[in-house]
Amino acid sequence: NAGVTQTPKFQVLKTGQSMTLQCAQDMNHNSMYWYRQDPGMGLRLIYYSASEGTTDKGEVPNGYNVSRLNKREFSLRLESAAPSQTSVYFCASSVRRSNYGYTFGSGTRLTVV
Amino acid sequence: QKEVEQNSGPLSVPEGAIASLNCTYSDRGSQSFFWYRQYSGKSPELIMSIYSNGDKEDGRFTAQLNKASQYVSLLIRDSQPSDSATYLCAVNLDGDKIIFGKGTRLHILP
Numbered sequence: 001n002a003g004v005t006q007t008p009k010f011q012v013l014k015t016g017q018s019m020t021l022q023c024a025q026d027m028n029h030n031s032m033y034w035y036r037q038d039p040g041m042g043l044r045l046i047y048y049s050a051s052e053g054t055t056d057k058g059e060v061p062n063g064y065n066v067s068r069l070n071k072r073e074f075s076l077r078l079e080s081a082a083p084s085q086t087s088v089y090f091c092a093s094s095v096r097r098s099n100y101g102y103t104f105g106s107g108t109r110l111t112v113v
Numbered sequence: 114q115k116e117v118e119q120n121s122g123p124l125s126v127p128e129g130a131i132a133s134l135n136c137t138y139s140d141r142g143s144q145s146f147f148w149y150r151q152y153s154g155k156s157p158e159l160i161m162s163i164y165s166n167g168d169k170e171d172g173r174f175t176a177q178l179n180k181a182s183q184y185v186s187l188l189i190r191d192s193q194p195s196d197s198a199t200y201l202c203a204v205n206l207d208g209d210k211i212i213f214g215k216g217t218r219l220h221i222l223p
Contacts, residue, residue: 033210042215043157043201050209058210090156099205101147104156 002026006091006105013081013112021076021108023091031094032074033102034058034066036087043090049074081112115140117204119214127222132189134217136202139183145205146178148187150198151216157201161187192221 004025013019025032033048035058045058049068063085065077074093078085088109092102116139126132134148145164149157161176163169163185169176175188185204189196199216206212 031209035213040215043213045210045212048210056209099145099208101145101159101162101203102157102211103159107156 004091004093004103004105006089006108008108009106010109011111013078013110015082015112017081018077018079019081020078021089021091021110022073023075023105024073025093025103026072027093027095027103028071029093029103030071030096032068033092033094034064034074034076035090035092036060037090037107038087046076046089081110083112086110086112115206115212117202117212117214119200119202119217121215122218123220124217125220125222126192128192128194130192132192132196132219132221134187134189134200134202134219136185136187136214137183138185138202138204140204140206141180141183143204143206144208145211146176146185147203147205147211148174148176148185149201149203149213151201152198189219194221194223197221 007022034046035043037043044060047066049055052071067075091105118137148161150160151157163176163178173190177186201216202214203211
């Protein structure tokens with residue numbers, strides 16, 4: 001049982017490049033989330049998908065887009081990477097909305113130079 | 114702005130003692146409360162959830178909730194060096210998402 005799988009684990013981008021972070025869960029969870037974690041800032045919600053077919057902005061959505069491809073997969077895209085997007089990105093999922101807490105993936109460490 | 118506040122620490126506790134971690138939150142409508150443990154370089158791991166006022170015990174961990182005071186705490190009994198980590202308090206917001214505190218770093222002294 002893999003839980004929540006994120007790829008890649010590490011990535012270095014040049015300013016202006018684009019990339020997609022992939023996330024998949026095998027727990028039949030309905031809700032999925034993307035957070036970023038920065039020193040001194042804690043975990044901040046970028047986008048979330050309460051159920052398949054829906055997506056909503058979180059606290060820091062600017063510069064990002066998401067796609068809920070199906071019930072299992074929720075991707076995060078950076079269209080034109082900026083140094084301010086250097087961070088650790090976590091995907092998480094929840095059985096139903098957020099009432100029961102999240103299961104997190106192992107994270108993607110992204111550096112934009 | 115709805116917030117979750119935690120003391121950043123570090124909180125240093127001797128091995129075998131009780132570690133007490135505290136958290137306050139601003140949204141009176143919150144119904145679900147969580148404690149996550151995060152080791153350095155790793156992802157957060159859910160260790161406790163609590164939904165009603167009072168205490169909830171799970172092994173060496175006890176979560177305490179006081180909705181009137183908007184206060185959540187986590188007690189770790191018989192602290193072990195392996196408990197050294199950052200502990201994140203999290204609060205359900207509007208049923209759709211969770212907001213996290215910035216975390217308290219806990220250091221267990223051997």
